[in-house]
Structure formats: C-alpha cells, structure tokens
Amino acid sequence: MQWKRARRSDNVVDGGSGGGFRPGGKGLSLGAVVLIVGFGLITGQDPLQILGQLADQAGVTGSSVQQPSAKSPANNQQTDFVRAVLGDTEDTWRQIFQQAGRQYQDPTLVLFNGSVRSACGMASAASGPFYCPGDRQVYLDLSFFRELEQRFGAAGDFAQAYVIAHEVGHHVQTLLGVSAKVQAARQRGETLEGDNGLLVRQELQADCLAGVWAHHAQQRLQWLEAGDLEEALNAANAIGDDRLQQQSRGQVMPDAFTHGTSAQRVRWFKTGFAQGNVGQCDTFKARTL
Structure with missing residues (x-):
C-alpha cells in the first residue's frame, strides 16, 4: 500500500494516557463510571451510550487536548500513516457528502496510550479502537496494530487502514x-444484540462504508499493491463474532453477536469496495446479512 501518496490530516491529536473530557471542569469519578456501567448491565443498556448522553447534556466537546505534545509520536512513521489514512477518509467523505448536497464534518482521531477518557467514559487499550458519538472522535492506541498482527494474524498496512476506516464509518x-x-x-x-440485531447491522454497515472509502481512495490514488485487499479481508475475517467467540469460549453463541460473523464482515466490506456506493450499504433493510 503506497500510503505516502495520501494527504495528511491535521485532525490527529495525542490524548496521552488518561486524557479526555472534563464536564464542568472535572472528569467523571471512577465511582460514577462504575455505577453507570452497573446500571447499564442491569437494564440491558450500553454503558458507553449512557455516558455519551451524559456528556452531551453536560456540553462536552471532546478531548481537552488540541495538538500533539512535544513527547507524542507525531513524527514517527506509524503516526504519519494514521494521518495519511484519516486524511484520505476526509477527502473521500467530503466529496461523497458534497455530491449528496451535504457537508461532511471531519472527526478527530485521538491517539492514546493504555487508557483514555472520552465522552463515552473510560476505556483501555484492551477495548480496541472505538468511535464515541458523544464527542464525535475516534480513539486508537497504536499498540492495537501490533495485537492485530500477533493475536489475530492480520498483518499489513491495509489491514490497519481498514480498522481506521471502519471507525470513521461509525462517524x-x-x-x-x-x-x-x-x-x-x-x-x-x-433487544439490539443477536445475529440479526441492530448492533450487528450497524457494525456491518460500518464495514461496508469502510469498503466504500477504499473504493474511492483506490480510484483517486491507485495506492493498492498486490495482496493489500486480502489484508483488509483477512482483518475483517479475523474479528468476526463467531471466530472470536470460538477462540475465547470454545463455542459460538449467535444470541450474543454484536458485530457479525467473519463471513458477513468480509461480505459487506467487499460490497462497499466493489460498488463504491453508500446506497448499497443499507444493512438495516437487507434480508440476508
């Protein structure tokens, strides 16, 4: 993947360790977060969504960090890669939105180390990359790329680009x-969970939108090399619900699906990549996922 052809985004910031929002000048206490998470588990609600709503009510604008610090890895190649991929998602989605008579609002991508506070609450690197609708920011610990290769067997720069594009898809x-x-x-x-639930359909749509981005990026930059597409498909396959459940629990539990099977994730990314059309990504109306 010749990613150096892409424009670099200015919307990548260093969130450090434990950085993030402070409603009213202070962050949520650990006790408050624990209570909210407990309430969500009891009521069946998503704790991140609850925290996001609280952040919205408090007028949270997102991470308090606006520019990379002097100690941030802003000049190393991996961060440069993130800026390149994010920059191209910006170029792609600005053009697609403009063609639809709308204006695309760029998200911010926050790099963090170990843990971070977002408008959706506290998260650790173990959670993996995520998007928080409460502050409209993508959060990424760069160590996840190493885990993607070593734990999930999904190596390659286009596999990493797929991960970023999926989170931007949520934006x-x-x-x-x-x-x-x-x-x-x-x-x-x-009930949102389950193999036919809204959460699965939402995640599969984000995979399709990542494919739409990849389609337009390739048309514009011609940056994909032999094996790159297979890297993204391998990553999508590696993080399907069925495969992860089999690895961690020794059995597949469709009622607990939240992201879709490996085959579904691959299929919807390929759909977006082949068509390059957002209209083909309506997983909510699809009879067969």
Missing part, C-alpha cells in the same frame, strides 16, 4: 442519523 453513521436511530431503539427497550 458517517452519526452524521447520517443512523446512530441516533439505533440509540432510540435501545431506549424503547428493543
């Missing part, structure tokens, strides 16, 4: 109102 869903509709369904008490 696109927020801008399009998809995330709000899923949250409204949760508040109505609907």
